[in-house]
Amino acid sequence: MVDTAALVGTVSELLADYAHCIDSDDLERWPDFFTEQAHYRITTMFNHDQGLPVGIIDARNRNMMKDRVAALRKANIFEPQRYRHIVSAVRITGQSGGLVQAEASFIVVRTMIDGSQDLFLSGRYLDSIDLSGDRPQFVDKLVVLDSDKIDTLLAIPL
Amino acid sequence: MTDMGDIWVDEGLTQVPYAVYDDEEIYARERARLFQGPTWNFLGLECEVPDAGDFKTTFLGDIPVVLVRGKDGKVRGFENRCAHRGALLCLERFGNAKAFTCVYHAWSYDYDGNLVGVAFQNGVKGEGGMPDSFKREEHGLRRVKIAVLAGLVFGSFDSTVPPLEDYLGPDIVARIHRVLPRPPKVLGYYTQTMRNNWKLYAENVRDPYHASILHLFFTTFRVNRLSQKGGIIVSENGGHHVSYSKLEPNAANGADDSDYDAAKLRADSEFGLKEPGLMGGRDEFDDGITLQILSVFPNLVLQQVRNSLVVRQIVPRGVDRADIVWTNYGFEDDDEELADLRLMQANFIGPAGYISMEDGAVGNFIQRALPGTKDETSVVLMGGDEAASMASRATETSIRGFWKIYRDLMDI
Numbered sequence: 001m002v003d004t005a006a007l008v009g010t011v012s013e014l015l016a017d018y019a020h021c022i023d024s025d026d027l028e029r030w031p032d033f034f035t036e037q038a039h040y041r042i043t044t045m046f047n048h049d050q051g052l053p054v055g056i057i058d059a060r061n062r063n064m065m066k067d068r069v070a071a072l073r074k075a076n077i078f079e080p081q082r083y084r085h086i087v088s089a090v091r092i093t094g095q096s097g098g099l100v101q102a103e104a105s106f107i108v109v110r111t112m113i114d115g116s117q118d119l120f121l122s123g124r125y126l127d128s129i130d131l132s133g134d135r136p137q138f139v140d141k142l143v144v145l146d147s148d149k150i151d152t153l154l155a156i157p158l
Numbered sequence: 159m160t161d162m163g164d165i166w167v168d169e170g171l172t173q174v175p176y177a178v179y180d181d182e183e184i185y186a187r188e189r190a191r192l193f194q195g196p197t198w199n200f201l202g203l204e205c206e207v208p209d210a211g212d213f214k215t216t217f218l219g220d221i222p223v224v225l226v227r228g229k230d231g232k233v234r235g236f237e238n239r240c241a242h243r244g245a246l247l248c249l250e251r252f253g254n255a256k257a258f259t260c261v262y263h264a265w266s267y268d269y270d271g272n273l274v275g276v277a278f279q280n281g282v283k284g285e286g287g288m289p290d291s292f293k294r295e296e297h298g299l300r301r302v303k304i305a306v307l308a309g310l311v312f313g314s315f316d317s318t319v320p321p322l323e324d325y326l327g328p329d330i331v332a333r334i335h336r337v338l339p340r341p342p343k344v345l346g347y348y349t350q351t352m353r354n355n356w357k358l359y360a361e362n363v364r365d366p367y368h369a370s371i372l373h374l375f376f377t378t379f380r381v382n383r384l385s386q387k388g389g390i391i392v393s394e395n396g397g398h399h400v401s402y403s404k405l406e407p408n409a410a411n412g413a414d415d416s417d418y419d420a421a422k423l424r425a426d427s428e429f430g431l432k433e434p435g436l437m438g439g440r441d442e443f444d445d446g447i448t449l450q451i452l453s454v455f456p457n458l459v460l461q462q463v464r465n466s467l468v469v470r471q472i473v474p475r476g477v478d479r480a481d482i483v484w485t486n487y488g489f490e491d492d493d494e495e496l497a498d499l500r501l502m503q504a505n506f507i508g509p510a511g512y513i514s515m516e517d518g519a520v521g522n523f524i525q526r527a528l529p530g531t532k533d534e535t536s537v538v539l540m541g542g543d544e545a546a547s548m549a550s551r552a553t554e555t556s557i558r559g560f561w562k563i564y565r566d567l568m569d570i
Contacts, residue, residue: 044347044348046251047346047347052344052345053345054346055504056348058501058502058504060433061433063432064432064505067432067436070432074378075378075512077372077374078516148347148349149348149351149481150349150350150510151351152350152353153350155515
C-alpha cells in the first residue's frame with residue numbers, strides 16, 4: 001500500500017505537466033503522456049451518467065492521438081486559440097498492481113487571438129495511471145464535461 | 159410588421175441580402191411564419207420517449223415544447239408553458255410524469271395538455287378562488303401537431319400544414335428510410351453552440367461546394383472529392399435536400415483530378431494516418447453510398463458519414479446564435495464490430511470532428527463580417543440559378559432551394 005499523500009503528489013505533478021504541455025501548445029508531446037494502447041475519450045456528464053458510449057473525441061491508442069495532432073497542425077482550420085487549464089482536487093479512487101485510479105477537477109479558459117476570453121469548459125478527469133515505468137503514464141483518460149454544450153468547436157485536446 | 163418588400167434586390171435565388179442574418183424583425187417574422195407556420199419541425203426520436211408518460215423537453219424554433227408518450231402509445235406535443243402565468247412547465251430534459259404540474263401555482267395537465275387541476279380553484283374556506291365562469295377546458299396547453307416518420311418525431315403549430323410525407327416528397331422520404339430502416343437506438347448527445355444566425359448553418363449543410371475545400375481532412379486523404387460519384391437531390395418546394403457520394407478511390411475509378419491540381423488547394427500536403435482503422439467502414443445499407451447529408455426545412459439534418467449516423471437539430475437562439483443538438487444513433491441489432499465502427503467514426507463529426515469542426519466557426523466568420531454589408535448580397539451562382547436536383551456536387555443548388563421555400567413562406 002503506497003502512501004496516499006505521496007500518490008496525490010505524483011498524480012498532481014503528472015497533471016500539472018500534462019496541462020502545461022497543452023497550454024504551451026506543445027501538442028506534439030501530448031501523446032507521450034499515454035501508454036501505447038491507452039484510451040483517451042471526451043464525453044459529457046449526461047452521456048456518462050446514462051451509459052451512452054459516444055465520445056466527442058475517442059482515441060483508442062497513442063497513434064490516434066498522434067493523428068489528432070497531425071490533423072490539427074495540417075488539415076483542420078480554426079482560429080488561433082490557447083487554453084489555460086486549472087486542475088485541482090486530485091483524489092485517489094483506487095489502486096491495484098502498478099495502476100492507480102485518480103480523479104481531478106478542471107476548468108479551461110480559452111483565449112482567442114483577439115484577446116477575448118471565456119470559461120470554455122469544466123469537468124473531471126477520470127484517470128488510470130501506470131506508475132510502473134520510468135515515468136507515470138495514462139492508461140486510460142476519460143474527460144467528463146459538466147455541460148454538453150461546446151462553444152463553436154473543440155479542436156485542441158483537453 | 160414593417161414592409162420588407164424591398165429587402166431582396168431581385169426575384170431570383172442567387173443574391174441573398176446579408177440583412178437576413180442580423181435583423182430582429184426578420185427573426186420575429188421567421189418565428190411567426192416559418193417555425194410557427196406550415197412547416198414540420200424535427201423535435202426528437204420516438205425511442206427517446208419509449209413508455210407512457212415518458213417526456214422530453216425540446217424546442218420548436220426557439221419555443222420550448224414537450225413531447226410525451228400517451229397511454230395509447232402515441233407521441234403528442236405541447237408548448238412547455240403553463241397556461242396560467244406562463245412559467246416553464248417541465249424543467250428536466252427527459253423524465254416520466256403522471257401529470258405535468260407547474261411549480262408556480264400547481265396547475266396540472268394531462269398527457270394531452272388538458273388542464274386537470276387548479277390549486278384552490280374553489281378558494282380557501284369559501285373565500286377567494288376562481289370565478290364560476292372559469293372553465294378548465296378553456297385553459298389547456300397550446301398543442302403541437304405531431305407526425306412520425308421512421309422514428310423521427312416532427313411537430314407543427316400550424317393545423318394547415320400538409321401531411322408530413324407530402325411536405326417532404328417521395329425522394330426525401332426514401333432517403334430518410336435509407337438511414338433509418340429500423341428503430342434507432344441513441345448512442346449519445348452533445349450540443350454545439352454556433353455564434354451565428356441559424357440560417358448560416360442551414361445553408362452550410364446544403365453546400366456541397368465547401369465540403370472538400372474547407373474540410374481538408376478527407377480531401378487530404380483523397381476520400382471525398384467533388385470528383386467522386388454522387389449527386390444532389392432538391393425537393394420540389396426547395397426546402398429539403400440530399401447530398402450523397404460513393405467512396406471510390408480515384409486511382410481505381412480513373413477519376414480526373416486535374417481540376418483539383420489546377421485549383422492548387424491546400425489539401426495537397428499529403429500526410430499519412432498512423433492509425434488507419436479510422437478509415438474502415440461497412441457498406442451497411444448495401445448501396446455503396448458512404449456519405450449522405452439530408453436536410454429537412456427548417457431545422458433537421460440527418461447525416462451518414464460512413465457508419466456514423468446522426469440526427470442534428472438546429473435551434474435558433476436569437477439573431478446571432480444557434481445551438482446544434484447532435485444525437486448519435488445506431489440500431490439495437492448492431493453487432494459488436496458495427497457498434498464499434500460508429501463510435502470510432504464519431505471522430506469525424508461533432509464539435510471536435512475531423513470533417514465538421516470547421517462548420518462551427520465558418521458561420522461566425524460571416525456573422526462577424528456583417529457590419530459593412532448594408533444593401534450588399536452574397537453570390538449563390540455555383541451550378542447556375544435554379545434550385546433543382548443535379549448530378550454534380552460543384553453546385554449551390556440546394557442553398558438556392560433553401561431560399562426558395564424561405565422567400566415563399568416569409569413572403570419577402
